[in-house]
Amino acid sequence: MNEAITIDSTVAEIPAQSANEHADEHWDLVIQPKRHLLDINFKELWDYRDLLYMFVHRDIVTVYKQTILGPIWFFVQPIMTTIIYLFVFGTIAKISTDGIPGILFYLSGIVMWNYFAESFNRTSSTFVGNAGIFGKVYFPRLIVPLSLVASGLIKFLIQFTLFLAAFVYYLNTTDAIHPNAWLLATPYLILLMAGLGLGFGIIFSSLTTKYRDLTFLIQFGVQLAMYATPIIYPMSILGPRARAILWWNPIAHLIETMKYGFLGAGDVSVAGLAYATLFTVIVLGAGIVIFNRTEQSFMDTV
Amino acid sequence: MSVAIKLENISKQYRLGQVGTGTISHDLNRWWHRVRGKEDPYSQVGQINRRDQAAESEYVWALKDINLEVEQGEVLGIIGANGAGKSTLLKLISRITSPTTGAIKAKGRIASLLEVGTGMHPEMTARENIYLNGSILGMRRHEISRKLDEIIDFAGCQMYLDTPIKRFSSGMRVRLGFAVAAFLDPEILIVDEVLAVGDAEFQKRAIGKMQEVSQGGGRTVLFVSHNMASIRQLCPQCCWIHNGQLIDQGDTEETLANYIQSTLRLPTGANVPSTASRSGTGRLRIRRIRFENADGDTLTTVQNGTDVTIAMDCEAAADEHFTSVVASLALLDDHDNYIWLVRSSFTREYFSFTGSTTIRCHIHDLNVAQGTYRGVTFLSERDNEILDNVRNAFTLTVVSGDFFGTGDQGLPTRCKTLTRSTWTHS
Numbered sequence: 001m002n003e004a005i006t007i008d009s010t011v012a013e014i015p016a017q018s019a020n021e022h023a024d025e026h027w028d029l030v031i032q033p034k035r036h037l038l039d040i041n042f043k044e045l046w047d048y049r050d051l052l053y054m055f056v057h058r059d060i061v062t063v064y065k066q067t068i069l070g071p072i073w074f075f076v077q078p079i080m081t082t083i084i085y086l087f088v089f090g091t092i093a094k095i096s097t098d099g100i101p102g103i104l105f106y107l108s109g110i111v112m113w114n115y116f117a118e119s120f121n122r123t124s125s126t127f128v129g130n131a132g133i134f135g136k137v138y139f140p141r142l143i144v145p146l147s148l149v150a151s152g153l154i155k156f157l158i159q160f161t162l163f164l165a166a167f168v169y170y171l172n173t174t175d176a177i178h179p180n181a182w183l184l185a186t187p188y189l190i191l192l193m194a195g196l197g198l199g200f201g202i203i204f205s206s207l208t209t210k211y212r213d214l215t216f217l218i219q220f221g222v223q224l225a226m227y228a229t230p231i232i233y234p235m236s237i238l239g240p241r242a243r244a245i246l247w248w249n250p251i252a253h254l255i256e257t258m259k260y261g262f263l264g265a266g267d268v269s270v271a272g273l274a275y276a277t278l279f280t281v282i283v284l285g286a287g288i289v290i291f292n293r294t295e296q297s298f299m300d301t302v
Numbered sequence: 303m304s305v306a307i308k309l310e311n312i313s314k315q316y317r318l319g320q321v322g323t324g325t326i327s328h329d330l331n332r333w334w335h336r337v338r339g340k341e342d343p344y345s346q347v348g349q350i351n352r353r354d355q356a357a358e359s360e361y362v363w364a365l366k367d368i369n370l371e372v373e374q375g376e377v378l379g380i381i382g383a384n385g386a387g388k389s390t391l392l393k394l395i396s397r398i399t400s401p402t403t404g405a406i407k408a409k410g411r412i413a414s415l416l417e418v419g420t421g422m423h424p425e426m427t428a429r430e431n432i433y434l435n436g437s438i439l440g441m442r443r444h445e446i447s448r449k450l451d452e453i454i455d456f457a458g459c460q461m462y463l464d465t466p467i468k469r470f471s472s473g474m475r476v477r478l479g480f481a482v483a484a485f486l487d488p489e490i491l492i493v494d495e496v497l498a499v500g501d502a503e504f505q506k507r508a509i510g511k512m513q514e515v516s517q518g519g520g521r522t523v524l525f526v527s528h529n530m531a532s533i534r535q536l537c538p539q540c541c542w543i544h545n546g547q548l549i550d551q552g553d554t555e556e557t558l559a560n561y562i563q564s565t566l567r568l569p570t571g572a573n574v575p576s577t578a579s580r581s582g583t584g585r586l587r588i589r590r591i592r593f594e595n596a597d598g599d600t601l602t603t604v605q606n607g608t609d610v611t612i613a614m615d616c617e618a619a620a621d622e623h624f625t626s627v628v629a630s631l632a633l634l635d636d637h638d639n640y641i642w643l644v645r646s647s648f649t650r651e652y653f654s655f656t657g658s659t660t661i662r663c664h665i666h667d668l669n670v671a672q673g674t675y676r677g678v679t680f681l682s683e684r685d686n687e688i689l690d691n692v693r694n695a696f697t698l699t700v701v702s703g704d705f706f707g708t709g710d711q712g713l714p715t716r717c718k719t720l721t722r723s724t725w726t727h728s
Contacts, residue, residue, distance in 0.1 A: 026409075027308075027407040027408060027409060028408060028409050028410055028411075029406075029407070029408040029409075029412065030405060030406070030407050030408075031394065031395075031397060031400060031401065031405065031406040031407075031408075032400070032401075032404075032405050032406075033400055033401055033402060033403060033404070034400070048437075048440070050437050050441075050442050050443040051437040051438060051440075053437075053443070054433055054434045054437040054438075054443075055434075057430075057434075058423055058426065058430075058434055061425075061426065061430070062423055062425040062426060065425045065466070066425075133420055133421045133438070134398070135393075135398055135416075136398070136414075136416045136417040136420045137396070137398075137414060137416065137417075137420045137421070137438055137439060138396050138397040138398060138412075138414065139438060139440065210321060210329075211321070211326070296399070296400040297399050297400045298399075299393070299398050299399040300316065300317075300399055301321060
């Protein structure tokens with residue numbers, strides 16, 4: 001609430017109060033046992049945007065405190081993973097990369113997938129992990145998962161420059177890659193990725209406040225899900241049956257579209273993207289409703 | 303005055319025991335009732351919140367049917383024993399969790415200080431943490447920037463502004479946290495015993511700030527504390543919660559007197575609590591302490607300005623003979639300062655007896671101000687052997703008698719001893 005409004009209301013109430021005594025009074029806040037399912041206070045969320053900023057600032061600033069290399073460490077993880085994938089899946093298992101240089105192929109998939117996996121993993125412990133703060137002060141709880149997704153985005157963008165550097169290098173030295181107009185869809189793909197990570201994360205976070213069973217599922221579930229997504233293999237090497245099954249994985253469309261846009265190899269379909277969009281909207285919408293429901297009294301059971 | 307917060311039939315039910323496989327049947331049953339549009343089957347059960355009784359039901363009402371109105375600009379103290387439901391009430395008002403039944407209505411921004419420095423990150427500097435903590439408490443960034451100098455000044459940490467707060471002492475962290483909170487501008491401020499930490503100078507400043515906020519700014523303050531002195535100092539009005547129910551509400555002195563009376567409703571004197579820390583050889587132990595008036599009646603509270611006898615039932619470990627026992631009694635205030643100490647050897651009195659006995663100390667014209675005091679007892683055999691030394695032997699509640707003979711009580715919040723004086727002028 002901004003200050004001007006509050007000052008006004010207190011001034012205005014004093015003369016009006018005697019007349020107001022028995023009439024329906026105006027209350028700024030009414031706390032009741034259960035809110036309506038769709039009673040989500042987006043205005044309040046907006047009022048707390050500075051808190052979102054501070055949380056993102058905290059996440060970014062504190063990760064590499066007391067290190068000498070600092071944010072350079074953000075690069076190390078995707079580079080090491082790419083090298084290992086090149087060796088294990090490229091050299092040993094000899095899985096096709098659709099004629100694309102292995103470094104680019106793996107790096108693009110890893111960077112995208114990492115963003116989803118990290119958003120999902122980190123937001124899925126929102127309630128349990130922040131019970132200490134949530135138990136002492138009120139603010140819209142959704143700020144926390146939003147800030148995690150936002151700080152993840154910054155990390156993703158830093159890692160994405162690594163991919164772009166490799167991309168520019170190969171573009172100039174080889175003719176193995178063929179970027180095209182689908183490249184422009186990248187921001188949209190990132191948005192969907194963020195939405196999916198957030199949506200799944202807050203659903204799991206809400207489901208684990210009382211019964212913790214699902215937390216065990218999350219840990220290896222995300223790892224397994226990576227193999228159901230074309231990260232280490234292209235869609236094109238799959239048989240028609242496997243393809244039909246994988247079509248239902250919304251992230252597969254995002255990864256393939258991005259690979260096609262930048263590298264010129266991959267499955268792109270408007271239907272697939274439309275499905276991924278619909279899927280994201282549903283997951284995110286359901287997530288927000290469940291989260292909103294849970295945040296009212298999760299402190300009693302967490 | 304208009305009402306700033308209104309609580310209507312607020313109740314909060316908690317489940318006893320652990321969450322596990324056993325609880326899912328209740329959850330499923332509750333869900334099944336809800337699906338069919340029926341009432342929660344467990345909302346009718348549950349026992350009253352009395353922590354010293356065995357649990358009969360699986361549910362407990364931490365709060366039951368609380369109705370309360372707080373006027374705008376009022377500073378309301380909330381008192382009650384541990385576990386009475388005070389903090390639960392504050393949690394409901396500050397939206398940490400929602401009530402089981404009832405509604406809470408409020409006008410204006412609510413800020414709660416259930417803890418100071420919530421969410422501060424040890425790796426971040428004092429300056430960054432001021433912003434972080436301020437934002438968590440609901441301040442806007444430009445608001446904090448505007449007040450930054452005042453906050454730093456209040457915390458008194460100019461030198462360490464760019465040092466991570468993990469290098470701070472815990473007291474300094476509290477100061478920083480409170481400084482941020484002190485410059486919040488809410489219409490309604492909720493404070494839970496956060497003043498218990500920090501040094502004396504800081505506590506004084508913190509209380510001063512709260513008074514300033516409530517008196518100057520017309521803010522509504524809800525304040526929970528066990529420190530009777532700070533409740534007296536800050537809150538003209540006070541409410542008392544007992545076993546999850548609102549027992550009494552009104553003038554602070556009256557409410558406090560009722561509260562203190564009830565905590566000492568002990569017809570035959572108080573056993574020395576088994577948890578009291580004691581030392582000494584233990585050949586002779588103090589088991590029970592009673593307060594008696596001049597007629598020998600047992601009292602629950604004593605009046606200042608009257609003669610009071612403190613009787614100590616001493617139990618010998620074996621049926622042996624003690625030749626010259628010295629007994630001591632001391633009264634301490636809330637802050638563990640000695641009010642006075644009496645010792646039988648001061649007046650050259652030594653006790654000689656065999657086996658158990660009762661030692662009585664007759665205090666003439668009790669000269670301590672109204673309030674609650676902690677008692678320390680000490681028994682020794684001359685100066686050679688400490689028999690029994692009990693740190694929390696008893697609690698003595700002194701209510702106002704008529705010490706000065708004029709009805710004046712003195713200034714009990716400032717000074718704990720009363721002294722009669724005569725005055726002349728020339």
